[in-house]
Amino acid sequence: MSTAKLTLATTLHELSEPPTTIEIARASKQLAGLDCNEAGLKPLTIGIASSFTFDPIIKNLIVRGYSDGLKLESYLAPYGQYIPELMSPQSGLVVAKSDVVVLAIRLQDACPALYERFNSQDAASIESICNEWTNTFRQALKAFRKHSDTPILCCNYEVPAYPALGLADAKCTPSQNETIASLNRSLQETALQVGNVHIVDIDALASRVGRTRMVDPKLWFWGRIPIASEHQWAYAGEVLRVLRAVSGKSRKVLALDCDNTLWGGVLGDVGKDGIALGHDYPGNAFVALQKRALDLYHRGVVLVVASKNEHAAVKDVFENHPEMVLRPEHISHFAVNWEPKPQNLQRVADTLNLNLDSFVFLDDHPVECAMMREMLPQVLTVNLPEDPSRFAETLARLDCFDQLGISDEDRRRGEMYRKEAARAEFKAESDDLESFFVGLDMRINIACNDETNVARAAQLTQRTNQFNMTTRRRTESEMIDLMRAEDTEVCTIRLTDRFGDNGIVGLAIVRREGNNAVLDTFLMSCRVLGRSVENAFLAWIGTQMLQRGGTTLEGRFIETLKNKPFAGFFESWGMTLAEKSDDGSQRWVYDLNSAADALTIPKWIQIETQSS
Amino acid sequence: MSQENRAKLIEIVATLLETDASSIDNNSSPETIEHWDSMNHLNICVAVEQEFGIQLQTDEMATIQNVGDLVTMLNRKNVACA
Numbered sequence: 168m169s170t171a172k173l174t175l176a177t178t179l180h181e182l183s184e185p186p187t188t189i190e191i192a193r194a195s196k197q198l199a200g201l202d203c204n205e206a207g208l209k210p211l212t213i214g215i216a217s218s219f220t221f222d223p224i225i226k227n228l229i230v231r232g233y234s235d236g237l238k239l240e241s242y243l244a245p246y247g248q249y250i251p252e253l254m255s256p257q258s259g260l261v262v263a264k265s266d267v268v269v270l271a272i273r274l275q276d277a278c279p280a281l282y283e284r285f286n287s288q289d290a291a292s293i294e295s296i297c298n299e300w301t302n303t304f305r306q307a308l309k310a311f312r313k314h315s316d317t318p319i320l321c322c323n324y325e326v327p328a329y330p331a332l333g334l335a336d337a338k339c340t341p342s343q344n345e346t347i348a349s350l351n352r353s354l355q356e357t358a359l360q361v362g363n364v365h366i367v368d369i370d371a372l373a374s375r376v377g378r379t380r381m382v383d384p385k386l387w388f389w390g391r392i393p394i395a396s397e398h399q400w401a402y403a404g405e406v407l408r409v410l411r412a413v414s415g416k417s418r419k420v421l422a423l424d425c426d427n428t429l430w431g432g433v434l435g436d437v438g439k440d441g442i443a444l445g446h447d448y449p450g451n452a453f454v455a456l457q458k459r460a461l462d463l464y465h466r467g468v469v470l471v472v473a474s475k476n477e478h479a480a481v482k483d484v485f486e487n488h489p490e491m492v493l494r495p496e497h498i499s500h501f502a503v504n505w506e507p508k509p510q511n512l513q514r515v516a517d518t519l520n521l522n523l524d525s526f527v528f529l530d531d532h533p534v535e536c537a538m539m540r541e542m543l544p545q546v547l548t549v550n551l552p553e554d555p556s557r558f559a560e561t562l563a564r565l566d567c568f569d570q571l572g573i574s575d576e577d578r579r580r581g582e583m584y585r586k587e588a589a590r591a592e593f594k595a596e597s598d599d600l601e602s603f604f605v606g607l608d609m610r611i612n613i614a615c616n617d618e619t620n621v622a623r624a625a626q627l628t629q630r631t632n633q634f635n636m637t638t639r640r641r642t643e644s645e646m647i648d649l650m651r652a653e654d655t656e657v658c659t660i661r662l663t664d665r666f667g668d669n670g671i672v673g674l675a676i677v678r679r680e681g682n683n684a685v686l687d688t689f690l691m692s693c694r695v696l697g698r699s700v701e702n703a704f705l706a707w708i709g710t711q712m713l714q715r716g717g718t719t720l721e722g723r724f725i726e727t728l729k730n731k732p733f734a735g736f737f738e739s740w741g742m743t744l745a746e747k748s749d750d751g752s753q754r755w756v757y758d759l760n761s762a763a764d765a766l767t768i769p770k771w772i773q774i775e776t777q778s779s
Numbered sequence: 780m781s782q783e784n785r786a787k788l789i790e791i792v793a794t795l796l797e798t799d800a801s802s803i804d805n806n807s808s809p810e811t812i813e814h815w816d817s818m819n820h821l822n823i824c825v826a827v828e829q830e831f832g833i834q835l836q837t838d839e840m841a842t843i844q845n846v847g848d849l850v851t852m853l854n855r856k857n858v859a860c861a
Contacts, residue, residue: 188826192794222818385837390821396829 171205174198176544179234185400186230194230201238208238214265214317215241216249218276220391227403235407235416241265247276253307256314267318267413268311269367269406272304273393274324274350281350285331285343293341301353308361318642319364320409323351326370328378362644365409365571372398372405408566415629415640418547418567419521421463422502422512424530425474425481428551428558429457429493434480444490452555457492459562464497467577468568469584471500471515473528478503499584508535509542518591519584520693522632522729527567570630572643574623576670586666587694593666604699604771611700612661612775613707616650620659620671627659627674627690632729634701634736635690636722654679655687656711660704662695663775669695673704677712684712684759686722696732702765703772705740710766713759720757721745741765781859784831788849788860791826795819805847823849831858 232239242263330336358364383395431443502511524545536550597603676688737755746754793800809815853860
């Protein structure tokens with residue numbers, strides 16, 4: 168580990184949870200001088216417009232950002248100037264051209280009447296205040312969108328700790344809580360309309376930390392800081408959580424230990440009938456943890472078992488213990504043996520074709536955790552607390568699996584990875600690659616501009632890092648705009664084989680510029696790479712463009728730390744390198760009339776149906 | 780103890796005001812230290828609360844004019860500070 172990385176890791180490790188004011192000041196001073204390259208940090212600028220004193224939160228954001236590998240710099244718009252900052256094309260917020268914009272506008276500041284004078288308004292005036300604010304803010308965001316496509320993280324509104332109508336609030340029309348909840352729904356709608364706007368759920372944060380504790384009256388009345396100092400860290404965490412999801416940095420795999428993690432006791436000592444698992448303490452605490460893990464499985468997190476145990480004994484528990492929640496069908500890999508766990512996880516990562524930085528490792532044992540942190544620092548290692556009753560909550564608190572949305576593919580991901588294991592077995596049995604391909608019985612279905620696929624198409628751009636030509640992230644609303652654009656085709660590819668439906672596994676966005684067809688995006692899920700589907704997909708696109716009178720197909724490869732698997736693709740497919748730019752990006756071209764083989768779909772792939 | 784607490788207090792003030800601990804004495808105040816503005820006044824008070832495990836009333840925050848006042852306040856709250 169480099170000195171810079173060590174300084175970074177040590178400084179972050181020494182912080183309390185949450186860090187004190189002094190710790191934040193010291194850490195920010197210590198880390199400010201780190202060299203981004205040496206410390207493995209990515210510089211990122213944040214533009215902030217706020218209705219309150221945001222300075223203390225910025226300090227927390229900067230220090231907390233380091234734990235996400237970010238070196239943050241901020242532009243803070245003049246106090247309370249959020250509307251003009253959004254609307255004026257010359258505002259600091261626009262001119263700063265930051266990588267991301269954070270809007271922290273409290274409804275208490277924007278519409279004080281809804282909080283401070285709620286009972287003195289009639290229903291009509293409350294409605295008009297709400298409509299006026301929603302419209303003003305929506306117009307301001309739309310105006311900002313005209314001069315910037317930067318992702319916007321927008322804080323939502325808190326319902327009050329003490330509704331003005333007291334007990335009667337729930338029964339009254341208008342109810343204060345309901346009024347604010349409905350403004351939050353309007354905000355969500357605004358976000359969709361404007362595009363690339365993502366809600367930071369401050370209302371949920373307030374309810375988690377306690378609405379009465381979220382504010383420290385002293386800080387509020389002294390300095391217009393509406394977040395108590397002990398919760399500023401959590402506030403920063405909530406912003407960073409959305410930022411991670413927007414940047415496609417969510418983790419995808421949860422590796423679970425067994426003894427004293429998934430069940431109580433040591434299986435090798437007490438046997439299947441002796442482990443703690445059931446309706447009473449401590450067994451119920453382990454059941455609760457398993458239920459939480461199963462919920463993660465059903466939203467697309469791949470589950471792996473990593474345990475030092477006898478393989479057959481662990482399998483027996485998963486198959487036959489009556490109180491198990493997790494069953495063998497939920498687990499993509501049983502890494503159960505006596506080898507070091509880091510080695511096992513490395514092997515699983517290779518098989519799944521996923522980077523270790525998308526792994527989370529959960530274990531009760533401090534030594535196993537320390538070893539994992541040491542050997543594979545890119546894995547997020549979570550050491551369970553001593554008390555099993557806190558296990559489920561520990562897993563629930565992890566926000567590293569967050570995604571902007573959940574698609575059908577997510578819900579079925581675990582199943583797909585299990586089938587992938589069956590495919591690997593079949594491949595091992597096949598004599599050569601071609602007979603493996605033929606035996607797979609692959610069928611592809613390509614759909615163009617089909618708006619039912621919007622969620623998955625946007626998600627593929629957010630989650631795919633490896634086989635991704637440009638790594639351009641797109642939101643659902645941007646994707647809809649592209650689908651509706653006259654000169655652009657958004658094509659998704661679904662793959663089915665003898666083992667079942669793989670779902671939508673690839674995306675291409677092609678723009679026609681005269682006779683030139685320009686690939687804006689070309690990506691495939693790494694799950695299906697190396698089966699020639701990527702070749703077939705590009706061949707199909709080339710053929711379509713040729714039929715529409717295109718003469719050349721062009722693509723720009725933008726290299727990142729993670730997309731090495733894409734590097735040789737254009738060349739192997741038959742494209743020629745036309746230009747290497749100063750920024751390192753490469754322009755590749757293909758003459759569609761050259762009658763080369765590239766446009767031929769491999770004979771073992773059948774195109775089932777297609778629409779365009 | 781009282782010397783240690785004094786060193787701790789000076790260290791808090793110096794860290795938050797990004798200045799050298801040796802330049803701080805009981806007369807150091809918003810008039811003598813550039814970074815001691817209203818926001819940092821609040822930061823100092825919050826940090827003193829956290830580090831010494833005490834609570835300050837908002838009025839007390841308002842009456843603190845310099846480092847000497849912080850020392851007096853700590854002693855009043857049974858934190859021996861020279």
